[in-house]
Amino acid sequence: xxxxxxxxxxxxxxxxxxxxKILKPTDAIIELSATCICGSDLWPYxxxxxxxxxxxxxxxxxxxxxxxxxxxxxIRPGQFVVGSFVISxxxxxxxxxxxxxxxxxxxxxxxxxxxxARVPLADGTLVATEEMPxxxxxPYMLASSDVLGTGYYAAEAAGVTNxxxxxxxxxxxxxxxxxxxxxxxxxxxxxxxxxxxxxxKLAREYGATDIVASRxxxxxxxVMDLTNGVGADAVLECVGLQQSMDQALGVCRPGGAVxxxxxxxxxxxxxxxxxxxxxxxFGGPAPVRRYLPDLMQRVLEGEIKPGKxxxxxxxxxxxxxxxxxxxxxxxxxxxxxx
Amino acid sequence: xxxxxxxxxxxxxxxxxxxxKILKPTDAIIELSATCICGSDLWPYxxxxxxxxxxxxxxxxxxxxxxxxxxxxxIRPGQFVVGSFVISxxxxxxxxxxxxxxxxxxxxxxxxxxxxARVPLADGTLVATEEMPxxxxxPYMLASSDVLGTGYYAAEAAGVTNxxxxxxxxxxxxxxxxxxxxxxxxxxxxxxxxxxxxxxKLAREYGATDIVASRxxxxxxxVMDLTNGVGADAVLECVGLQQSMDQALGVCRPGGAVxxxxxxxxxxxxxxxxxxxxxxxFGGPAPVRRYLPDLMQRVLEGEIKPGKxxxxxxxxxxxxxxxxxxxxxxxxxxxxxx
Numbered sequence: 001x002x003x004x005x006x007x008x009x010x011x012x013x014x015x016x017x018x019x020x021k022i023l024k025p026t027d028a029i030i031e032l033s034a035t036c037i038c039g040s041d042l043w044p045y046x047x048x049x050x051x052x053x054x055x056x057x058x059x060x061x062x063x064x065x066x067x068x069x070x071x072x073x074x075i076r077p078g079q080f081v082v083g084s085f086v087i088s089x090x091x092x093x094x095x096x097x098x099x100x101x102x103x104x105x106x107x108x109x110x111x112x113x114x115x116x117a118r119v120p121l122a123d124g125t126l127v128a129t130e131e132m133p134x135x136x137x138x139p140y141m142l143a144s145s146d147v148l149g150t151g152y153y154a155a156e157a158a159g160v161t162n163x164x165x166x167x168x169x170x171x172x173x174x175x176x177x178x179x180x181x182x183x184x185x186x187x188x189x190x191x192x193x194x195x196x197x198x199x200x201k202l203a204r205e206y207g208a209t210d211i212v213a214s215r216x217x218x219x220x221x222x223v224m225d226l227t228n229g230v231g232a233d234a235v236l237e238c239v240g241l242q243q244s245m246d247q248a249l250g251v252c253r254p255g256g257a258v259x260x261x262x263x264x265x266x267x268x269x270x271x272x273x274x275x276x277x278x279x280x281x282f283g284g285p286a287p288v289r290r291y292l293p294d295l296m297q298r299v300l301e302g303e304i305k306p307g308k309x310x311x312x313x314x315x316x317x318x319x320x321x322x323x324x325x326x327x328x329x330x331x332x333x334x335x336x337x338x
Numbered sequence: 339x340x341x342x343x344x345x346x347x348x349x350x351x352x353x354x355x356x357x358x359k360i361l362k363p364t365d366a367i368i369e370l371s372a373t374c375i376c377g378s379d380l381w382p383y384x385x386x387x388x389x390x391x392x393x394x395x396x397x398x399x400x401x402x403x404x405x406x407x408x409x410x411x412x413i414r415p416g417q418f419v420v421g422s423f424v425i426s427x428x429x430x431x432x433x434x435x436x437x438x439x440x441x442x443x444x445x446x447x448x449x450x451x452x453x454x455a456r457v458p459l460a461d462g463t464l465v466a467t468e469e470m471p472x473x474x475x476x477p478y479m480l481a482s483s484d485v486l487g488t489g490y491y492a493a494e495a496a497g498v499t500n501x502x503x504x505x506x507x508x509x510x511x512x513x514x515x516x517x518x519x520x521x522x523x524x525x526x527x528x529x530x531x532x533x534x535x536x537x538x539k540l541a542r543e544y545g546a547t548d549i550v551a552s553r554x555x556x557x558x559x560x561v562m563d564l565t566n567g568v569g570a571d572a573v574l575e576c577v578g579l580q581q582s583m584d585q586a587l588g589v590c591r592p593g594g595a596v597x598x599x600x601x602x603x604x605x606x607x608x609x610x611x612x613x614x615x616x617x618x619x620f621g622g623p624a625p626v627r628r629y630l631p632d633l634m635q636r637v638l639e640g641e642i643k644p645g646k647x648x649x650x651x652x653x654x655x656x657x658x659x660x661x662x663x664x665x666x667x668x669x670x671x672x673x674x675x676x
Binding site: 099 | 598602622
């Protein structure tokens with residue numbers, strides 16, 4: 001088959017590779033219904049994260065099971081499945097505690113920007129539906145695999161609950177899903193920090209009640225004004241840079257929480273700063289596997305439509321164009337049809 | 339009157355000062371029943387924290403109100419009161435949200451290692467009892483003012499709840515109170531990390547089920563062994579150094595929490611480290627004012643006896659000896675009789 005490989009920063013190719021095979025008896029092979037490019041794929045694309053070349057790209061996926069290993073018990077060929085971007089056994093103490101993204105057997109999914117992919121620990125990682133979703137629902141299911149689940153985790157880690165005042169830092173796809181997730185968890189007020197008009201509009205559609213376009217100290221001051229000088233109960237940090245983290249801490253009230261889901265790049269904290277600010281901090285790779293049954297159900301029932309973040313759709317052979325469009329901020333997120 | 343001043347690192351004197359006076363109409367003057375030396379007083383004493391000389395020492399206090407300002411409404415002369423080491427109005431949004439230690443009018447108490455002290459924002463800061471406590475209860479009441487409340491906050495910030503497995507890092511007075519607090523909050527297992535036999539004994543009295551004497555990687559490995567390789571749900575960091583913080587994070591399970599109450603000195607975190615470890619972090623000056631009514635009630639009912647951390651008792655005129663004893667680790671905490 002063909003698959004997506006990154007050979008160097010800026011150099012993404014759709015090229016001939018070996019077909020994926022069952023390597024361990026707990027693996028499954030799936031035929032993808034669709035796949036996509038993640039904001040985190042842009043870190044190596046932009047040279048901001050070293051990698052071993054060539055790297056198989058893609059960790060968001062949904063599709064039909066076509067083969068399972070001899071020890072797979074619950075997942076069966078023919079089922080439609082969604083899996084997390086983190087492989088997990090769903091049985092270890094960390095999984096049972098609610099953190100499959102820190103599973104004792106944790107692996108990060110790769111190679112999913114392709115028509116077929118191998119999923120390790122299939123029973124633990126994959127969640128099957130009873131029926132095939134509709135074509136309209138496929139992008140929503142795909143979103144559950146990472147971007148929606150990650151936005152949801154930002155809201156959970158920040159402690160968003162009924163009546164919360166929430167601030168979302170970052171208007172990429174995860175930030176927009178974080179807005180939707182804050183809404184799903186009952187936030188009364190959702191302040192989206194966004195400078196791009198099209199993204200502001202989408203943020204409002206997903207539930208943002210206020211938009212703050214300024215950044216840095218000025219942005220912090222605007223949020224403080226909007227919250228009567230108090231700050232937000234919950235701040236959802238969806239970028240991963242020092243500037244965005246400082247902004248997140250700056251708009252959080254004492255006793256409030258910052259949930260951070262943008263993979264941090266050269267972000268540091270001082271103990272003294274966190275101590276006297278008295279703000280909670282919790283982040284990490286999202287425990288998507290825990291959320292999947294609920295998120296997939298909400299999609300199937302039509303309650304949420306998390307697919308609007310895909311504002312560019314390309315055949316997978318044009319994947320390199322998809323990276324370029326996201327790198328140049330012409331697209332929020334690229335859906336790849338296989 | 340005489341009071342305790344620090345003139346330079348290692349140089350503490352009990353010397354003549356002006357009597358405290360009402361400076362603002364919201365102040366009260368109290369006659370202290372007892373006072374004490376805090377572990378945090380050792381930072382400047384050891385030259386690890388610059389300060390303006392001479393510095394009035396002491397922030398833990400309880401005693402009888404002898405005078406109030408014209409705007410004090412609820413506190414009256416003659417009452418026995420306990421106050422937090424953080425002055426707060428108890429009405430601002432941060433106080434109402436449960437964080438009086440981040441009050442909009444926050445001040446840190448000082449000058450309480452003396453027979454009399456001025457307490458600003460008396461209505462917000464002080465909690466009165468109906469009757470005078472017994473002599474036996476005075477040290478327990480005094481402990482509520484900071485060391486017990488701070489240990490309690492470590493347990494709350496670390497999310498200790500019924501059935502938790504908790505680890506306490508640090509066997510100073512706060513660490514020992516953290517053990518007691520973890521017990522009060524229902525921890526099933528409490529692992530105290532302590533190298534000193536007398537402190538281990540006290541930790542066991544207060545509820546520790548296991549003692550780990552090793553530190554660093556070895557200490558982490560021992561805790562991991564004790565928890566079947568999982569780590570603790572809740573870690574109470576009661577020191578404030580990089581080594582103790584690394585140890586705290588090292589023994590915490592993914593999805594667990596580190597509550598840190600030792601004022602951090604040159605402690606740093608990386609965003610990436612916290613992200614991939616997936617551990618919660620929350621600390622700060624303890625919101626003691628919120629806990630006081632409950633803690634004082636438990637003392638009055640005889641449920642808790644948090645005074646055992648005072649293993650040295652001196653007349654206040656000998657305060658310099660008290661500092662020396664704590665600095666040389668001959669005493670856990672010094673009670674000063676006024």
